[in-house]
Amino acid sequence: MNRREVLLRYAEATVGYAGEAVVRGAGLTVESGEIVGLVGPNGAGKSTLLRAITGDSELLCGSIELAGVRLVDLTPQRRASLVGVVPQQVSVAFSFAAAEFVEMGRHPHLPRFGRPGPEDVRAVETAMDLTDTAHLADKPVDALSGGDLQRLAFAQVLATEPRILLLDEPVSHLDLNHRLQVLDLTRALAEKGLGVLAVFHDLELACRYADRIAVVASGSLHPAGPPARVVTAEMLRSVFGVRAVVGTDPVTGTLAVTPIIRDGAVARAERGRVHVVGGSGVAAPLVRRLVLKGWTVTAGALNTGDADATLAEALGLEFAAIPPFAPMDAAAAITCARLAEAADAIVVCEVPFGHGNVDNLLVSVRAGRPLVLVGEIEGRDFAGGAAASYWTEAVAGGARVVPTFDEVEAALDALVPARH
């Protein structure tokens, strides 16, 4: 398998509509055997880049080459025999039989007065087998479901036997099974030597199926790279305005993206400061809610890799990071004390306290700030009674105890008056 041949190249391409540029100076190559994914916010120009190849958007500057030939030098028919476009949506107003519909994909290869011959029939049959649509052959297309129609459209493209595939988010209407089927098929076709350029809205699918990903945002196409390098928390924040956690899916081994909060949903952080003591993901729901409400949240000492730590990182919250499985050290304690004293209120979540993290509780109790304790200390003291005693001290000192997270916000509202 020759990976070297560049099937598609954008060279300093500026594309747009009616003379207005949408993406400027785009540079990208797609080689045979690879799937390149385009990601980016809506309206960024991903589809515009694709459409420039078929002439549905304008190539205002620069050039696009298909298998080494400039786009402008190709007739529509020649271009169609090289490039297959799998559309986002298919609408059919006339009742062709499914097989006739797929056969339309042979058009670029048929001579003016020619009738479809045996190799055309074979191409159609192969295409329909690959897309699991062979059983629909005689059905009229206007009676098919959206999903069937989408796969049939894919078959139509495959019947063309193109060298390059352009996919513009073609799986949105498909059920889980067929979604994977189409993408697995795309993967298999790439392996056979096709070059694929696909627009993805689902980042995880992009990470899973694309060999390289390029981000399209703010009028430019950023250089393509492997998914792990391109899809990062910072990219998600700056391009999508979403604070998310990027990790590795333990089952598939591919990148997993967990969006937490939209920047836009976050009220301006003017409500006040809250220091939250948590760990192991217990604090996560509360932290999220507080951030949404506009609280500046800080956290206590958390082990890196701990779910709450990852969350805090993703949200950009201040906390004392300690190595995995390590206990709090003096530095961490000092940081925690500082954060706790700077807060308007402190919330202690329902986490167990052992020797390694009981200082979180100590610091919070001694900080002299309004304190909200969640749940009961019973069953959570693994620090030899230290936690229980701090708890009692806090309660005696006027700390509020609430049974669950649902009451925390009300308690905070009472303790920390809103400033307007």
Next chain:
Amino acid sequence: MNRTTRKTRTALGARAAALLLAAAVLGAALVGCSQPGAEAPAPAKTATPSFPVTITDDASRTVEVAGKPARIVSLAPANTEILFAIGAGDAVVGVTSYDDYPAEVADIAKVGDFAGPNLEAVAAAKPDLVVATTGVQADVLTKLEQLGATVIAVDPTSLDTLYEDIIELGQATGQVEGAEETVADMKAQVAEITVKAGAEEPVGTFVEIGQDPLFTVGSGTLIDELISLAGGTNIVAEPGYVPYSAEKLIEADPEVYMATLGSMSDPAQLEQRAGFKDLTAVKNGRVVVLEDNYVSRPGPRVVLGLKQMAEALHPQAFGK
């Protein structure tokens, strides 16, 4: 013609007509005075003793004409010709744009065309009598009455009804004598032609009044009657004005082929039409173009049309 011109002409025409009318009445008075034995009604500016008169017009309407009309509007060229022939021409203050006979009508205000009178122009002419036709203008009759005029519909479909209509118009306009003279004159001319033509064998004929599609006249029409009187047999038996089959025409193969001027201007053209060049009439050169205004206008000049037809059908009898 734009509104301004029309109105000016109407105004001028109205004034001219008024003057003429005054002169005519004065003249009639003088004439009446100087001929004590005349049977003319007593000359005066007031209504003659034969008014009011009740008439049943061609739209089966009973119309009462209260007094001798001083201002008449005619909405069809045929009716205009009748009015002038019977002597009521001086009272005519409005005609259609199709009118072209007699020459005097050129100076009379135009108040509409055959398809529709311009109600404003008619109103401006302030008529007390409007002579319209049926069919095309049936719905307009009511509107005209609302303008305050007496409306008579004149639309004869045979010679006899034509004569009756002329007499009725004579009564309605106070020109009874003129009407009777006109009718007598027409009858005499018709008789003369009929006698000559009747002496010959009737000749099969066809009258084309429209070319594409081929339109002709059948039974119950005035032209059809003229054909019979002129010594011809209309090959078309169907009633009224009908689009006709060229095949049937070829089969019937009339001896003489006639066409009105509006439909066909040049007999030589007939040969071009599919199948026509083998018609007997075409081969023998017996194709005649009839003057529209004679045969299509039911008025005094139909006798000229009849003559033209008779000459076409029986040239030798008429010295051609």
Next chain:
Amino acid sequence: MRDSRDSRTGPALAVLAGGLVAAVVLGVALGAVRVAPSELLGALGRALSGQQSGMIDTLVLQVRLPRVVVAALVGAALAGAGTIFQALFRNPLADPYILGISSGAGLGAVVALTLTAQATALRYGVVPLAAFVGAVLTMALVTRLASWRGRLDAASLLLAGVAVSYTLAALTSFVMVFAREQMATVVFWMMGGLSGASWPYVAMIAPMFLVGAVASLAFTRELNLMLLGDERAGHLGVDVRRFKLIALAVASLLTAAAVAVAGLIGFVGLMVPHMVRLTLGPDHRALLPASFLGGAIVLVLADLIARTVLAPVEIPVGIVTALIGGPFFLWLLVRGERS
């Protein structure tokens, strides 16, 4: 798999061709004048052997036969044009007059009729020519206007068509105000009729029909692809803008030729493709030739009815097609199915 559709096409076309032959035979055999079969054959024989005699020969060979041929050509042209327009607009209710061709042809005819009022001999050649030129110029104008907005899409074409159509119709009425004597003639022309049909008319329309028919049969595949939408057809290799111009030109040529010799006959261009599509499906490789044949059959028979049902009085054939068309659409409505 696909064979069921393919294998239906051949026999269907054969049946239609046979139907056309039958319709033509019927059209020549029947008419206002009764002609016995022996006389018919005699006439045909004499024509072939060069000798000609008698009224029957004239009737059959000079009046009836060319009329049937013109009816077939006009019907085929209108149905074919209708098929192309329905594909271009992706709308089974489009007809050949959808872009205002009728108004342009009407204006041409009215002007020609008015100008030749005193020289009616010229009408024979001038009126069809003027109608043809009017139709063609209208199409050019509409296309030009539509592409001025940048894309030759259906909405632009329709808008331009409506605008031009209304303007030309107004101009036509305006001309008629000053040529009232011609009004009856004009009205009849607009109703559509084949009564003046002759061999010179056949010579006028046949070449244009052949060009239009051959050209359109050559691009049936693209017509199919256009049904997928402009964008999708482009994906699959159709030069959409260029194709639309060509298809519009061909459809206009067919319509203009038909209208020039027969006036504005309605419904054929709308009904026939619709009916054929319901039976044979939307594939233009079958639909287009079948529409040509079907249109010819329908108009030959409609004209036969028009000239025999009240013989010797002839009804304008446009009335007959309208009388068939009305109930046809009622039936479609009742049936409830979209093609």
